[in-house]
Amino acid sequence: MEMITCGIGKTTLPHNWNAVLLRDHVMQEIGGKKFLLVLDNVGFLDHASLRMKWVDLKSLLQYGAKGSKVLITTPDKKVAQIMDSVNSYKLEGLTKEDSWVLFQKIAFTQYQEPGVEAIGMEISNMCPDMPLVIRNVASILASKRTVHEWQAFRDEQFADFARCDV
Template sequence: VKRGRETWSFINKDMVIGRDRDRDNVVNMLFGSSNNGVVETLSVVAIVGIGGIGKSTLAQYVYNDEKVKIKFDLHIWVWATQNFDNMEILQKILASVTDEKSDQGVLDMLQRQVRRQISGKKYFLVLDNIWDHQNLCLNWAELQNVLLCGAPASRTLFTTRSESVARIVGTKRNPYMLSGLAPEDSWLLFQRIAFRPGQEHGVEAIGKEIARMCGDVPLVVRTIGGLLAEKCTVKEWGAFRDDEFANLSEYGSNIIETLKLSYNPLDPRLKLCFAYCALFPKGWTFGPRGLILIFIALGYV
């Protein structure tokens, strides 16, 4: 499912629609002094919003901003898994800084290595996708200790769905609450994804209606647009609007309901395979080979 996918720092700027103002706002928060003159030990800015609203995309956009590029000595991108495990986060920081995979498994050594790498340097760290976690408070305090050895002008940006996470990690600063795309940008994104050469004349008008029903949530726009890109006739588009999508509108921008549109038409055996993945914790990494062997052993395929 798209919700747990790993992110990276690279972004094709042409692919980002709208969000220039959001990017500038976040950059200003990064470079501005902290709220209310409160002295912070570590300067942290949070982007908060529902799943699929575009938090990771905005963080990538900020990460690749020219001002951000030239202001810092080190740029570090970390995709946090649901565990918020410091070993994993420190390993990822080290890998990002040194371009080498670290298999250091001793936390004490690892934190010393990271300290050595960032010590006195002005770094920009992105922690993408921080989840609520029972040990978050404790783990964050530990991590903060390591991060504090950077130069004072260092900055940390993180994304999360949860305001309470923003309060724990984000210190005293108000988080940046990210809302949906502007309706015209949502429509632009929809057009880019859904329309293909060879589609019948007349699908545009239906597309406009459907795009409005996507609640300006980019993940929804992309998912729905992707489903429609396969359909060529006005009849198919109309049926999608009236039957498949009509049942959804009462949920507004409920992501799960939307993703179900991709799930429902699957072959029953594929549904089993897909549902099986729910047994793993979110953010779990599994290789395709191992998973296929399990499916075979269970008789699913």
């Protein structure tokens, strides 16, 4: 539903919408048009539910123009199979250096005290090869200005991230 509401430019669907109205709207919006749909980080449902949702979505997408594409990202190879992936690519993780570059781009601002960089490097080293974790952690730290705040995050809160439970 979130994808549909985004596609129609509304934050919520009218409460009187049903499956038929939704199908008609999607057909009207994408009918005969070429599209690229990106489904990022798929895998939060059990496999049976995911298969049913995929079949339903695929039936709506058939109204798009020839050459339309769906790009699916998932950490779960089984998800790729369930969603009928044609060309699967297993991406290698980030190197330690690439992890640090990503972290730097997101975490550091001009308003932070000197010294946060060293703490940032420690934190980045705790989560190499995990770009989503790096992005989340760096985003949180971007709002923290003092060395004390960065140390507190590292010492008190980062343990949850280090176990990859995010």
